[in-house]
Amino acid sequence: MIKITLPDQSVKEYPEGVTGLDIARDISEGLARNVLSVTVNGEVWDLDRPIRHDAPVKLNTWDDNDGRSTMWHSSAHLMAAAIEELYPGTKFGIGPDVENGFYYDIDLGDKTISSNDFEKIEKKMLEIARRKESFERTEIPKEEALDFYTKKGDEYKVDLISDLEDGTISFYKSGNFTDLCRGPHLADTSPIKAVKLLSTAGAYWRGDERRKQLTRVYGISFPKQKMLQEYLEMLEEAKKRDHRKIGRELELFAFSTKVGQGLPLWLPKGAELRDNLEVFLKKLQRRAGYQPVITPHIGNKNLYVTSGHYEKYGEDSFQPIATPSEGEEFFLKPMNCPHHCEIFKHKQYSYKDLPVRLAEFGTVYRYEQSGELHGLTRVRGFTQDDAHIFCRPDQVKDEFIAVIDIVLLIFKALDFQDYSVQISLRDPDQMEKYIGTDANWDKAEQAIIEATNEKGLKAEIVKGEAAFYGPKLDFMVQDALGRKWQLGTIQVDYNLPDRFELEYIGSDNQKHRPVMIHRAPFGSMERFVAVMIEHCAGNFPLWLTPDQSIILPISEKYEKYAKKVLTLLNNYEIRTLIDDRNEKTGKKIRDAETRKIPYMLIVGEKEENDNTISVRKHGSGDLGTYTVKDFVKMVEQEIERLIPEA
RNA sequence: GCCGAUGUAGCUCAGUUGGUCAGAGCAGCUGAUUUGUAAUCAGCUGGCCGGGGGUUCGAAUCCCUCCAUCGGCUCCA
Numbered sequence: 056m057i058k059i060t061l062p063d064q065s066v067k068e069y070p071e072g073v074t075g076l077d078i079a080r081d082i083s084e085g086l087a088r089n090v091l092s093v094t095v096n097g098e099v100w101d102l103d104r105p106i107r108h109d110a111p112v113k114l115n116t117w118d119d120n121d122g123r124s125t126m127w128h129s130s131a132h133l134m135a136a137a138i139e140e141l142y143p144g145t146k147f148g149i150g151p152d153v154e155n156g157f158y159y160d161i162d163l164g165d166k167t168i169s170s171n172d173f174e175k176i177e178k179k180m181l182e183i184a185r186r187k188e189s190f191e192r193t194e195i196p197k198e199e200a201l202d203f204y205t206k207k208g209d210e211y212k213v214d215l216i217s218d219l220e221d222g223t224i225s226f227y228k229s230g231n232f233t234d235l236c237r238g239p240h241l242a243d244t245s246p247i248k249a250v251k252l253l254s255t256a257g258a259y260w261r262g263d264e265r266r267k268q269l270t271r272v273y274g275i276s277f278p279k280q281k282m283l284q285e286y287l288e289m290l291e292e293a294k295k296r297d298h299r300k301i302g303r304e305l306e307l308f309a310f311s312t313k314v315g316q317g318l319p320l321w322l323p324k325g326a327e328l329r330d331n332l333e334v335f336l337k338k339l340q341r342r343a344g345y346q347p348v349i350t351p352h353i354g355n356k357n358l359y360v361t362s363g364h365y366e367k368y369g370e371d372s373f374q375p376i377a378t379p380s381e382g383e384e385f386f387l388k389p390m391n392c393p394h395h396c397e398i399f400k401h402k403q404y405s406y407k408d409l410p411v412r413l414a415e416f417g418t419v420y421r422y423e424q425s426g427e428l429h430g431l432t433r434v435r436g437f438t439q440d441d442a443h444i445f446c447r448p449d450q451v452k453d454e455f456i457a458v459i460d461i462v463l464l465i466f467k468a469l470d471f472q473d474y475s476v477q478i479s480l481r482d483p484d485q486m487e488k489y490i491g492t493d494a495n496w497d498k499a500e501q502a503i504i505e506a507t508n509e510k511g512l513k514a515e516i517v518k519g520e521a522a523f524y525g526p527k528l529d530f531m532v533q534d535a536l537g538r539k540w541q542l543g544t545i546q547v548d549y550n551l552p553d554r555f556e557l558e559y560i561g562s563d564n565q566k567h568r569p570v571m572i573h574r575a576p577f578g579s580m581e582r583f584v585a586v587m588i589e590h591c592a593g594n595f596p597l598w599l600t601p602d603q604s605i606i607l608p609i610s611e612k613y614e615k616y617a618k619k620v621l622t623l624l625n626n627y628e629i630r631t632l633i634d635d636r637n638e639k640t641g642k643k644i645r646d647a648e649t650r651k652i653p654y655m656l657i658v659g660e661k662e663e664n665d666n667t668i669s670v671r672k673h674g675s676g677d678l679g680t681y682t683v684k685d686f687v688k689m690v691e692q693e694i695e696r697l698i699p700e701a
Numbered sequence: 702g703c704c705g706a707u708g709u710a711g712c713u714c715a716g717u718u719g720g721u722c723a724g725a726g727c728a729g730c731u732g733a734u735u736u737g738u739a740a741u742c743a744g745c746u747g748g749c750c751g752g753g754g755g756u757u758c759g760a761a762u763c764c765c766u767c768c769a770u771c772g773g774c775u776c777c778a
Contacts, residue, residue, distance in 0.1 A: 639734095
């Protein structure tokens with residue numbers, strides 16, 4: 056007998072060789088029907104795999120991440136089986152489960168698959184699923200597996216197997232489809248009740264753009280048809296939050312093909328919004344001892360040769376601008392740090408002067424690949440809320456922590472709760488990508504890890520995501536469709552100070568090298584605004600929103616009073632509009648609601664006589680009658696809740 | 702940059718197999734109406750159907766090409 060510990064810590068005894076499915080059956084018939092896979096000792100297993108030793112065991116259903124993963128992974132196989140039946144001769148790459156569904160990378164030879172073919176494939180998948188094909192695991196020696204796929208002419212599988220360790224390799228067979236696979240899988244295909252193929256895409260084999268591009272087919276599956284419906288509805292809802300759509304509707308920003316792709320135009324409302332963010336951060340920074348600086352939009356090529364950006368990104372920049380007579384080359388500034396280094400060098404600093412914190416809303420230009428451009432989140436010209444802190448080595452940690460505090464304060468002021476923190480370190484396998492010495496990198500990485508721990512931030516460590524000159528602490532958020540974007544970033548850099556030969560005079564009267572912290576709490580104004588739009592669906596926090604209230608006179612007769620109210624509110628610095636169109640009140644309200652203006656102030660005969668306003672709140676309706684003063688007080692309190700320091 | 706899809710008025714979309722197919726709603730403009738918590742009525746103005754080339758008696762519709770957008774891949778200082 057072996058001891059099985061269930062998640063509720065209860066311990067049950069079973070004969071050695073008991074399976075996940077046996078345990079599920081023992082607990083309840085319902086569970087046995089719904090269980091998808093089993094986690095044994097933290098590892099996800101097939102339901103029919105015998106358990107031979109005492110172990111903690113968790114039975115995974117649709118409600119568990121591991122259960123869904125199993126379902127989706129098996130669905131990828133199911134899709135491959137369907138494609139193999141419909142498109143004989145297709146070669147298969149990899150087909151994993153992902154966060155929302157699964158995909159399979161396939162090589163169709165000279166055929167193509169597009170969304171027109173999805174229905175046919177979905178049908179075939181369901182047809183196979185209904186046959187209740189079991190997923191059978193077999194293990195065969197590596198040589199035999201290589202032989203099998205070499206004969207089949209499937210170079211991708213041969214490639215994959217060649218990279219595996221010697222020994223036995225596992226395969227899963229369901230119906231006529233056999234696939235190289237580590238597993239685990241569903242017991243059979245029957246739990247897959249609803250499938251939907253979502254999109255196709257080109258994907259380079261093994262993620263390497265020098266290799267062949269395969270066709271990637273994305274899909275998702277569910278144990279119930281209704282869940283699929285709900286998922287599709289959720290996707291529709293998410294699309295309504297798309298910042299490109301809301302940006303157009305609320306007249307925040309636009310693009311013009313005549314200006315150029317990836318070059319955003321901030322419309323008046325968007326500019327107001329962005330300016331409010333900038334003013335807010337400037338205020339915080341002044342308090343935190345930052346000094347504003349301003350630098351030009353271009354810089355001599357040599358500046359970037361010194362920094363290393365030229366070697367690293369010269370090819371990915373806009374072509375240099377040459378002066379007509381001297382032939383000197385200038386780059387559109389892709390980064391602010393070299394300019395700020397030159398500002399630091401402009402004067403001799405004592406150790407007592409440090410840290411020096413130079414801040415600039417610096418607009419930079421990068422030649423992003425055309426296929427990468429995406430609304431405001433990925434553009435070719437954008438403004439960083441950049442600053443560079445030049446400090447002594449003993450100040451790095453405190454400075455770093457102070458920057459984290461600024462980032463967290465901003466997130467709080469914006470009611471931003473869903474973010475994750477990532478420590479981006481070097482890729483130990485690709486050290487040639489980075490400049491500087493190991494010793495400096497170690498110091499920098501250590502500083503970030505320590506500061507992050509000290510702040511109690513739960514950060515994920517990701518190797519290979521560092522900048523070429525130093526490691527980073529990145530604040531990541533997801534957009535409406537779950538795509539991850541980097542917003543705020545804080546970077547420790549021992550390398551650029553070396554390259555620019557930055558110095559300060561220490562208490563020993565000797566020259567010393569400062570450490571640089573690069574930081575941008577918003578990251579880029581463009582991307583930050585984009586993500587913020589998607590998070591709040593265009594319903595911005597009151598302190599930030601371009602128009603805070605709109606006065607709606609019932610008719611022309613009350614326009615004079617409306618203007619009086621407008622003047623009063625302007626005096627209180629409440630950004631207010633007036634809708635004096637010849638429209639009925641219902642129409643004005645409808646339009647103001649659509650424009651997501653937080654407060655509608657209705658004025659008519661009653662209000663004029665009582666010297667009041669009738670207040671309606673966006674999204675919630677009539678709040679009743681207020682004096683202007685009380686309304687102002689309410690607005691101020693609402694703002695105070697988010698930014699008490701303002 | 703690569704793969705695939707899409708591209709009709711400012712916006713959202715109709716336009717069947719190429720033959721009055723250049724349309725609708727919203728927005729905009731005019732006028733009437735003087736309006737009380739999510740759409741007052743009427744009239745009017747908007748388009749070289751993304752650009753260019755081709756096939757055809759005839760192209761929004763078919764083909765080629767370029768551009769842009771969307772979904773991915775790769776990249777992201």
